[in-house]
Amino acid sequence: MNLVRGALMAHPGQFAIKRSAFLFLKRITLDDVPEDSLTRVAYEFWRGLAPEPALPARTDFRPEMVPRDVLPWVFLMDVIRAPNGALDYRYRLNGTRNVALVGRDPSQRLASEVFDNGDRRFMLESFNKTVDEKTATFWVGDIPHDRINQINIWRGLFPLANDRENVDQLLGIAVPRSNDMDA
Template sequence: MAHPGHHSLKRPEFLFLKRVTLDEVPEDSLTRTAYQFWRGLIMEPALPARTDFKPEAVPRKVLPWVFLVDVIRAPDSTLDYRYRLNGTSNVSLVGRDPTGKLASEIFAKTERRFMLDSFNMTVQEKAPTFWVGAVPHDRIDQINIWRGLFPLASDRENIDHILGIAVPRPNETAT
């Protein structure tokens, strides 16, 4: 069922999402490659800034899967996220291009909570977060994914952008 004002695709709700550790992400996953790229932007323990991130420096095999969101802080301290950049494979994966839109505007109610909660955790913890999940797809029922969210902070402290990746994982039994 389509969600008016969100997107025109007819699709079911998110199937599941579970937070995992970096150790649970396979060595050969593009999510781990994206993490290594993010961590290489600046020496630990500092957080990279948006100015450290150059799309042309992203590994070629990773770039089509990444997305970049701006952290929007409302006066009441609630957070929202505006999509600034979306790789072509990421757009194909989710079936829409959210560039320029707020997460709160484009996702259906159940999707919105999942998206905002995972982004919020990354901002609050000031650290990358990793996820395994299954998302609906119109043509093949569902796609199993690995997802990584990597904070960027202009002042090296307060998160103002999140670099993310969502990539398909082999069809396997969800844990």
């Protein structure tokens, strides 16, 4: 096991991602995601849950069906709709590697509470795009990190809809791109 990976697993709080600013995070297409990325594996799993054009429902998603190398990196969020139409997201499930990567477990917390002001707007907007567009979205980024300068990630967000049309949950994955922290 790589030293950095072992340190993250042993002391996740010691390597918390700084929440003050993202160095770089941009939207990409599925074609930009490498064939061997766990983000692509997660997408193929999600797309296999229901035939297109229908969206998969939460009842289609069972954690035991998620590929073993993907499960530790996934997160599941409920879409919270305010009466004024504003959206927020409650973290329901967080994979162990995802928790170790960010240094904390946001389970049962709202995304608006988890992210600092600088990150909150962007993160909520990226979640909102996935909900509004009712399709998977993909992101690549360089995120600041306290001890190792930055973490280069691939991220995928995948909508779930109990009625197969209106998104009520997001399944997501965020995995490092560097060899230092690959799954």
